[in-house]
Amino acid sequence: MPKEIPLPTRALGTESVNPDLSSLARWISKHRGTKADLMAYRFDASLSPELAAGISFPCAGGLFYHERIRECLTGLNARENTATGEIHVDGNALVEDSILATAQKKEVWCALPSPHTLGITDKYYNDDEEWSQAITVAYRIIMRTMRDAGIGGHVLIGNTLDEREISVLAGKKVFFFSPSPGEEDLELIMEYQRQVAISTRMLDMAFDLATGYEINRWILLDPDEEGIRRILSHVDTDQVIAGGYCIGESDTYWKNLIDCAVYMK
Template structure:
């Protein structure tokens, strides 16, 4: 008789919709005495369904967190860098505290620095600008980790080598939702764990002889993808990953239900 095995699951963020006025007002009233606005609501709603579905490695946030970062960056006006970058962290810390209250051990996702869409009109030097924006991100991420957030997922649809070299590390995971072969190579140059959609697994394994792959997070895994991964990796190197970009109601529960295989 075949034995059923359950794989761990990991979230890489979500993109909750905008609440109606009455929903937001009621939520703010429930959280009187602490920062409560549309951003804290979206952060909370990105994480709550993951907690309910018992995702192994939950992750609040998403690309929507761009607005909070921009509002906390001093030296930026209208998506233009017009002065020295500094970070005002109180709202960031409040967001982190809310994440920890909702689910201990959670990560937080946000857009990668270049995805903020800021145009440098102050430093006027590519390397200096990269140093400045990456330093600001390190300040943001350190403030959140000091509050109890475990680490950060930086979401990107294109990779900036200098930025990747500066930020990728143990507590900072770069996530490309739809990587091509070149993007996978760039990611594997910096991190031996990589997230890849189920339909692009074959591209990843074609690189196995050139790069070290210690763990794969299969985004929206199905039985075929899990079977393919098992041909190349040990079971403890395979995780079923998810990114709820379309705000699907049962996304995380469905992800957990698919994170199984038989042997």
Template structure:
């Protein structure tokens, strides 16, 4: 008799809204002793619905976390979005954020904007190679600091992919994610990653592209029944994950993802 089998689920980030003052104040009063500020609140708020829904591999953070990253980087003029000095890292607050996240669940991943998505331009180094080395080096330090504090790995989000960043940072613990990739984006990601995240509408194109690469894991974003049926006609179930990236104000987003992440056997 046919039965529904659940797929593994994975979060790739959440973009929570800003809280009202009373909610923030109440949250801060409950989290004394850590860096209890607006960014920490949003980090916690991004994770809580994923845990409540039972996401297999949760991920705190999202593009909103750019404010925290800028806070940790010295040598910036944030008002002008420029680097005006040597890029260095003050990572103390990242340790605090990591403790906050891992107190909810061990080995949770964290989503950052990719370096390019910070929107910072160079007014100090005057050399492209030095600038990229400085920024990617700072990212390595920040991500290593958080992993040492218990974070499992990082998702780097950006719709405008940069190959130099991907080649410098992609790895087992660092996954580049484009929410709306085109074919060229998918090909670039497949060049450096053995797993790929793609929506239902791009699955056909992605499968065709994958013939030239070694893709062993498919993260299907917000999968519907047709998308699941299609990907399982090309891959084994243990190679398929239902992925989510929540950009809407909805307490049901992650629950709906879990409920829809099933196939018939």
């Protein structure tokens, strides 16, 4: 008799909303002595619904974390979002955020905006290659600082991808993710990564592209019965994970993901 088999689930980020003042005040009162600001709250709160739902591989953060990244970059005019000096990293706030998240779940991953997604205008290096090297080096330091504080790895989110960034930063503990990749972006991901996150509607294109690459992990975004059936007709079940990227109500989103991440056997 057929039975439901659950797929493992992976979070790729949550675009958390600002809290009401009473919730923020209660949270701050519990975290006195730390950098208990709005960004720390949103970072910490992005993780809780994933854990409550039972996501196999949770991930704090999202594109909203750009404010913290800019804050920790010295040599940056934050008001104008321009690089006006040598870029360095002050990682104190990153460490405190990491400690908050890992207090909920050890080795949890973290989602950050990819470097070019920050939209920083270079007014110091005046050379595309030098600027790209400076910001990718800064990201290496940012991610190393957070991993040293207990973060397990990073998802770098971008609606578009930059080959210089992905060629330098992609690795076992750094996964580039585009929520709605075009064909060129998807091919770029496959060139530098052995795993790819894809929606059901893009499966045919992804399968065609994958014939030229060695993909050993498929993250099916917001899976439904049809998508799971189609992907399991192409790859083994141990290569498939149900993935989620939440941009709405996080409590119901992650619970629904768990409910849908099943197949019959």
